[in-house]
Amino acid sequence: MASDTKLTLAKLAELAGVSTSTASRALKDNPLIKKETRLKIQALAKSHNFSINAAASRLRTQKTHVIAVILNLIDNTEQSTTDPFLLKLVGELNQALNAKGYELLLSNSFMASDDWANYFIHSQRADGILVIGQGKSTAKIDLAAKSGVPIVVWGDAKTQAPYPIVGGNNFQGGYQGTSHLLSRGAKRVLFLGDSEHAEMQERHKGYTQAHAEAGLTPDPSCTCAIDITSKAAYQYINERIKSNGLDFDGIVCVSDMVALGALKALKERYVGIPSDVGIVGYDDISLAELMHPSLTTIRQNTQQAAELMVAQLINQLENKPTESQVVETSLIVRRSTKHD
Structure with a gap:
């Protein structure tokens, strides 16, 4: 019985040789699915003690394996998504997320309205949020964190906050x-x-x-x-x-x-x-x-920053402890300053 309760909708679909959405519709007796397929999947679900209600609720709480990356630009700025440093960090985050099996959804703070929790998480656009930049106000970040959304911020790691902040010194x-x-x-x-x-x-x-x-x-x-x-x-x-x-x-x-x-x-x-x-x-x-x-x-070190941010976010998704972390910072001397 214990193994039966662990049967996921995706696993059931795999056993039936259909897509997850087809399996879900079949369990809800959706007439768009052929009757023969519906009966087959319902019988399979029954033999595994997989209730139709459980399937529906699992579909609702299903993970998207998508992480929203928000460029938290301040109001009245001309800084944009074309800023090379922002793009560099987004690129590193994309690689770090892909390595952990997640896709990246890029947005900015103007598009995402004021309620990030509703816009991204409750609407099932994403499982968690990575924010690039604290800006001048952390109101939107604080609101999302308050509602229990998994969130990590690139900013100043010295800032006291109820969510992890990763940033340079x-x-x-x-x-x-x-x-x-x-x-x-x-x-x-x-x-x-x-x-x-x-x-x-x-x-x-x-x-x-x-x-x-x-x-x-x-x-x-x-x-x-x-x-x-x-x-x-x-x-x-x-x-x-x-x-x-x-x-x-x-x-x-x-x-x-x-x-x-x-x-x-x-x-x-x-x-x-x-x-x-x-x-x-x-x-x-x-x-x-x-x-x-x-x-x-x-x-x-943006590569290190991206890996730390993703690790802190996954800790939240897995209910593990999190902490703010500082990334290495170094002076690179070139020709725009006098040499010794």
């Missing part, structure tokens, strides 16, 4: 990039990005700490709140130079795309890089090495 990344510029003689280093994001906030703390250790106090006007796009960086650097002249000799950027915009604006004005201004990016996208000059940047 943002404080260390901000500190490494800034220290590198200051140790090579920079005196006025801009922090280019939005420090209200949880991740960027930690990077900004690292930027401040590096200054403190060098015996410097960063000028508040050197913290530049901009959207995380190359276009925003390009416009900001152009406008700043028009208004103030070249009043900085280093830039720490919150992404390589932001660095690319800053680099373009400076080169168009014939500013020497790194002789006049040193630039450090963040993420080490493949384009970083191809820029001219090639970009010094902070590399986050």
Whole structure:
């Protein structure tokens, strides 16, 4: 009897030599299924003590083997799914999920409405959710987690949260990039990005700490709140130079795309890089090495990140304990900063 209760609808369908949906319809006596097939499957179910009600409820609770990956973009941003770092992480997540037998469903926070639990899980689009980015507000993430949905977030792992967060050591990344510029003689280093994001906030703390250790106090006007796009960086650097002249000799950027915009604006004005201004990016996208000059940047191990995120999600699906985890972060020195 014990083995009979473990018989799944999929197994029953296999025994009958039909698809799972055909078996389900046959058990519900759906007239679209040939009578002969219906009787055969019903008899098979009866001989295995597989009740029709159990079949129906199992169909309702059937796992989709799909995981929703949500790009949690903030409102009023031009950052999009074409951002190379986001694409890189999505690609790594896809591989990590496939290796565990799951498919990836890509969505963004604008499409997924406010109630992610209903949109993805209760409607049987997916079994769990992976979120890329905490954004400025975690309201939607918190709401989904509160309703018991399996969820893992790529963000700042130091954040206290009732769900696991996997992310790079943002404080260390901000500190490494800034220290590198200051140790090579920079005196006025801009922090280019939005420090209200949880991740960027930690990077900004690292930027401040590096200054403190060098015996410097960063000028508040050197913290530049901009959207995380190359276009925003390009416009900001152009406008700043028009208004103030070249009043900085280093830039720490919150992404390589932001660095690319800053680099373009400076080169168009014939500013020497790194002789006049040193630039450090963040993420080490493949384009970083191809820029001219090639970009010094902070590399986050996205493959490790994806594997950790998927492992934490599967722990939740299997009712095992979970924890937030930090991913390796390293400084990659190239030609956009002065060499020793």
